[in-house]
Amino acid sequence: MRIRIAHVTAYHYDRPVKAVIQTLRLTPRAHDGQHILAWRVEVDGAARLSPGEDALGNRLHVLSAEGTLDSLGVRVEGEVEMLDTHGVVRGAVERFPETVFLRETPLTAPDEALCAFADAAASRGTRDRLALLHHLLEAIHREMTFDTEPTHAATTAAEAFALRRGVCQDLTHVFLAACRHLGIPARYVSGYFLRGDGVVVQEAGHAWAEAYVPALGWVGFDAANGISPTDAHVRVAIGLDYLGAAPVRGARTGGGAEALSVSLRIEQAAWQTQA
Amino acid sequence: MATAFDEMTGVPGATEVREAYVTLKRWLETTPRHLLDTRRSQAELFFRRIGITFAVYGEVEASERLIPFDIIPRVLLKREWEILERGLKQRVTALNRFLADIYGPRECLRAGVLPEDLVYRNPCFRLEMAGVKVPHDIYAHIAGIDVVRVDADTFYVLEDNVRTPSGVSYMLENREVMLRLFPELFEEHRVAPVEDYPDALLASLRSVAPAGAGRDPTVVLLTPGQYNSAFYEHSFLADKLGVELVEGPDLFVRDDVVCMRTTEGAKRVDVIYRRIDDDFLDPLVFRPDSVLGVAGLMSAYEAGNVTLANAVGTGVADDKAVYSYMPEIVRFFTGEEPILKNVPTWRCREREALAYVLDRLDELVVKEVNGSGGYGMLIGPHASRQEREQFRRKLRHAPDGFIAQPTLALSTCPTFVAEGMAPRHVDLRPFVLTGADGCRVVPGGLTRVALKEGSLVVNSSQGGGTKDTWVLDA
Amino acid sequence: MLSRTADHLFWTARYLERADFLARILDATTRLTALPASYGRPGNEWESAVASSGCAAGFYALYDGANEYTVRDFLAFSPTNPSSIRNCLSVARNNARAVRTALTIEMWEAINDAWLELRRFDAKAMDREEFARFLEWVKAVSLAFEGSSHRTMLRNDAYWFTRLGTAIERADNTARILDVKYHVLLPATEQVGGSLDYFQWTTILREVSALTAYHWVYRESVKPWLVADLLILNRQMPRSLTSCYETLVRHLDLIAEAYGMRGASQRVASTTLARLTGTRMEDVFQSGLHEFISGFIADNNRLGVTIAEQYLMP
Incomplete structure (x- = not known):
């Protein structure tokens, strides 16, 4: 399946900004189930982009701009060809052994309640890690409600779990915290998700998890949808948690308040490429 | 002992x-x-x-x-x-x-x-x-x-x-x-x-x-600021070294080069003697809430500038x-x-060592693997029963986070105290x-x-x- | 030099100058209120002191009315008034501590000793006499700091930015007194008051410690337009607006020369100085003393912003 993505982020500042610097993780790499047909990241004239790579092998751009800016825009456009691999990720760039992904981070540190929850999911009589991970995925999907209201970018797994609510970032953090508590290496994935209901315009990108299963390697788990990723999941960056895979991290000097507008279209592209 | x-x-x-x-x-x-x-x-x-x-x-x-x-x-x-x-x-x-x-x-x-x-x-x-x-x-x-x-x-x-x-x-x-x-x-x-x-x-x-620094590299000392416990030392050393004592906001990164803001405009910085922890160095890479660091510093560092x-x-x-x-x-x-020599050390992450340590909490010193400054430490022989029990729970809960060592008889040196001259324990x-x-x-x-x-x-x-x-x- | 270093030096000097100014307002107001009411006391000296300090809004949010105790508390000790003498000294010390090594040991000791000693003054237990001693002490602190900077600093940009801070604050303070009390200096008041206003005029002179200077300069009894002339245009008077601007222009020029570059600060300062030196007192009264002073305060603020943009926080 071909998926076409157009993702525009615009910042408007109520006072001119003197300097902006951002790191963008907005460019996917290929793996066995994902081929990049075309991809580009563009910024407004005043800003500069320099490409690079982070520690985990994610493609990175450093965006910088100085002077007096009233606004800043980042435009991502691309087309990928996806294959359904039942969530198994092969042929991706791996810079570190999987044990690195057992690390707890501030965003994924579990509290007692989350540990108890993970232990309960693990105690359902299976020794098969893959089955256990699916139990966990179902449990989180069942237990937690998707809700954009109560959480924010810095909400921890334990906080979101206590609320039993959150967005895909929070559900993924809960999954990671539970996995690592159970001694299973797990990592955060940020990317795009083509909806099955035909809705093209979305509010934000998507996030899910990957956990390590010895016989298979890294396997994806989408806690927000309660499924393993399919050919509708475009994988962009990985990290120990949201911060490590965040599409945008930035800092600026001056500028007062900031208004952010995002326009994101994710659609199937087959009909167009035939033309 | x-x-x-x-x-x-x-x-x-x-x-x-x-x-x-x-x-x-x-x-x-x-x-x-x-x-x-x-x-x-x-x-x-x-x-x-x-x-x-x-x-x-x-x-x-x-x-x-x-x-x-x-x-x-x-x-x-x-x-x-x-x-x-x-x-x-x-x-x-x-x-x-x-x-x-x-x-x-x-x-x-x-x-x-x-x-x-x-x-x-x-x-x-x-x-x-x-x-x-x-x-x-x-x-x-x-x-x-x-x-x-x-x-x-x-x-x-x-x-x-x-x-x-x-x-x-x-x-x-x-x-x-x-x-x-x-x-x-x-x-x-x-x-x-x-x-x-x-x-x-x-x-x-x-x-x-x-390599790109030229013959007279600019060195600065980066401090978290005057509310840091060691600020005196930072300002003392900057003075003795004859280098600028800078705080995060004094620096910025432009095209992967670190510059400081001076009254004469931007000046390139080549070596940063930093007295702030990794976690606070660059909000784009480490803690995003850090105001002590410099956004983009890591990318300048990785670029070798x-x-x-x-x-x-x-x-x-x-x-x-x-x-x-x-x-x-x-x-x-x-x-x-x-x-x-190293002080003999039991790694509580190892099952046998943990058992040994739990048996002898009253004679050992237990330290947090990531603690410093004497915080998060149990000195068995001097601790109360309550403190020992508290550590016992911590050890059982997260043994990986601790090591234990025998209580060393640190040497003493004559020291001038209220009662006069008396031996007191020292380290170096x-x-x-x-x-x-x-x-x-x-x-x-x-x-x-x-x-x-x-x-x-x-x-x-x-x-x-x-x-x-x-x-x-x- | 690091912009932040220049910024801290500039503000250390400003806050110490402000502390000195507040001490003078309190001192002069106390004297004025000691006079019997028949000597032209309008009865609102304490309100006028609050207005001169430039923090009236903050004051009336905290107190019902202005009297000796509320004003003393607010201007000298209040922790909630960012410009109380106590806060000025403590902010000045924090600024100084942040750039400890850019100061000479004498300057640091002047300000650090003051900060340590400040904690020994107990505002609650203070009677009038002790309060008077406190005010003398504040003036001595500012004097010691400025004096030691003068005697011990290298004549480089660190010194020049310190001088800029003192001069710009001093100009602001003098202008504020004039702004609050301009009505007693208008030519018309001579007929109204005669000797009744004498104590108002001398109070103004005391607030800028210029009573003796007045007699040396004009060699005649205190006349309101001469008081205005002394505070605005007289080049010999160190707290006059003209004198402050001569200091500002001189030190901005030294900075420009050392850095090999002139900028907006130099232009703004010399424009204001040219206006002051090209003005006669008659013109000022003709076009309105109040308007003139308001215009000056705005110009002076603009210079502060320009210096900050050019040097202190680029």
């Missing part, structure tokens, strides 16, 4: 005097008490006037407190020092090679020198540093190695500090005040000087400037769990037997500098003294004091 070795008399209370202290003891016996009292208050006045203070966390009122200074110096003979010095250089060389290896080829992990997990799962092992080339492969440019003495011939390394070790300003100021107050003592002893430390530090820092001293990610080497493997690390990277933090041309140790270091009778905790945050440390040059 064994009887402590006394550095002046050998056995506590004995009448004979060890060689290093012969002259000092005679002087102490012939100097009237009131004179010592006067000198002590003069010393305190001096420290107060220069504003040398240390902030103590959790005490609002005492947020600027003096560290007590003891006027009786701690004395080492040259031949004792030479052994220490060799041992320190060997150890710091090994630490640097270890860091270069785990951020590079990782041969020591393949060779099984230490368990992989201790590195990979360690939050101080900075993934961002993997494959980054630092000038001359030096990571720990400034190291403070805490050493304790247990008898005439044996020194143990208690702790390696290779993140942002502090205390060197006290070493320098203690000597300064001793020279002012006791000139006659210096006439009778040939004390090796320490005041060239700032020059040596600056030379080390300049020697690791990035600026040198950070110490390097990012050194914390993995002074972790207390990695510490227990230091003898193996020294052997692997230098091919030599370690000159300085010498400072080891590493630059392009090798390792240097300034003769001496910071002697910390536990002022409470019988106490083994020398940390300034826990009521410890300091002494001048003399290496006799004869």
Whole structure:
């Protein structure tokens, strides 16, 4: 399946900004189930982009701009060809052994309640890690409600779990915290998700998890949808948690308040490429 | 617990005097008490006037407190020092090679020198540093190695500090005040000087400037600011080095080059002697809420346009769990037997060790793997039953986070306390500098003294004091 | 030099100058209120003191009315008034501590000793006499700091930025007094008051410590337009607006010369100085004293902003 993505982020500042610097993780790499047909990241004239790579092998751009800016825009456009691999990720760039992904981070540190929850999911009589991970995925999907209201970018797994609510970032953090508590290496994935209901315009990108299963390697788990990723999941960056895979991290000097507008279209592209 | 070795008399209370202290003891016996009292208050006045203070966390009122200074110096003979010095250089060389290896080829992990997990799962092992080339492969440019003495011939390394070790300003100021107050003592002893430390530090820092820096590299000292507990030291050192004392907002990154904001416009910075922790260095890479760091610093660093001293990610080497493997690390990277011993250490992550430790909580010292400054520590023999039980729970809950060591009989030195002269336990933090041309140790270091009778905790945050440390040059 | 260093030096000097000014307002107001009511006391000296300090809004949010105790408390000790003498000294000390090594040991001791000693003054237990001693002490602190900077600093940009801070604050303070009391200086008041206003005029002179200077300069009894002339245009009077601007222009020029570059600060300062030196007192009264002073305060603020943009926080 071909998926076409157009993702525009615009910042408007109520006072001119003197300097902006951002790191963008907005460019996917290929793996066995994902081929990049075309991809580009563009910024407004005043800003500069320099490409690079982070520690985990994610493609990175450093965006910088100085002077007096009233606004800043980042435009991502691309087309990928996806294959359904039942969530198994092969042929991706791996810079570190999987044990690195057992690390707890501030965003994924579990509290007692989350540990108890993970232990309960693990105690359902299976020794098969893959089955256990699916139990966990179902449990989180069942237990937690998707809700954009109560959480924010810095909400921890334990906080979101206590609320039993959150967005895909929070559900993924809960999954990671539970996995690592159970001694299973797990990592955060940020990317795009083509909806099955035909809705093209979305509010934000998507996030899910990957956990390590010895016989298979890294396997994806989408806690927000309660499924393993399919050919509708475009994988962009990985990290120990949201911060490590965040599409945008930035800092600026001056500028007062900031208004952010995002326009994101994710659609199937087959009909167009035939033309 | 064994009887402590006394550095002046050998056995506590004995009448004979060890060689290093012969002259000092005679002087102490012939100097009237009131004179010592006067000198002590003069010393305190001096420290107060220069504003040398240390902030103590959790005490609002005492947020600027003096560290007590003891006027009786701690004395080492040259031949004792030479052994220490060799041992320190060997150890710091090994630490640097270890860091270069785990951020590079990782041969020591393949060779099984230490368990992989201790590195990979360690939050101080900075993934961002993997494959980054630092000038001359030096990571720990400034190291403070805490050493304790247990008898005439044996020194143990208690702790390696290779993140942002502090205390060197006290070493320098203690000597300064001793020279002012006791000139006659210096006439009778040939004390090796320490005041060239700032020059040596600056030379080390300049020697690791990035290739693009030009002939006169710009060095700055990066401080978290005046509310940091060690701010006095930061401003003292910047002054002695003759470099700008900068805070995060004074710096910015443009096209992967670090610049500082000056009244004459932007100026390129080549070497940053940073006294802020990794976590706060760059909000785009580490803690996003940090206002102490510089956005984009890591990308300039990875591009090789600026040198950070110490390097990012050194914390993995002074972790207390990695510490227990230091003898193996020294052997692997230098091919030599370690000159300085490690304190025997039980790693609570190992099941048998944990059982052993839980059985002997009343005789061991238990430390948090990532704690510092004497916080998060249990001194078994001195702890209450309640404190021991609290640690028992912590150990059972997260054994990986702890190590345990026997309660060492730290050596004692004569110390001037309210009741007069009395032996008090001491440790020693010498400072080891590493630059392009090798390792240097300034003769001496910071002697910390536990002022409470019988106490083994020398940390300034826990009521410890300091002494001048003399290496006799004869 | 680091911009932040220049910024801290500039503000250290400003806050110490402000502390000195507040001490003078309190001192002069206390004297004025000691006079019997028949000597022309309008009865609102304490309100006028609050207005001169430039923090009236903050004051009336905290207190119902202005009297000796509320004003003393607010201007000298209040922790909630960012410009109380206590806060000025403590902010100045924090600024100084942040750039400790850019100061000479004498300057640091002047300010650090003051900060340590400040804690010994107990505002609650203070009677009039002790309060008077406190005010003298504040003036001595500012004097010691400025004096030691003058005697001990190298004549480089660190010194020049310190001088700029003092001069710009001093100009602001003098202008504020004039802004609050301009009505007693208008020519018309001579007929109204005669000697009744004498004590108002001398109070103004005391507030800028210029009473003796007045007699040396004009050698005649106190006349309101001469008071205005002394405070605005007289080049010999160190607190006059003209004198402050001569200092500002001189030190901005030294900075420009050292850095090899002139900028907006130099232009703004010399424009204001040219306006002051090209003005006669008659013109000022003709076009309105109040308007003139308001215009000056705005110009002076603009210079502060320009210096900040150019040097202190680029």
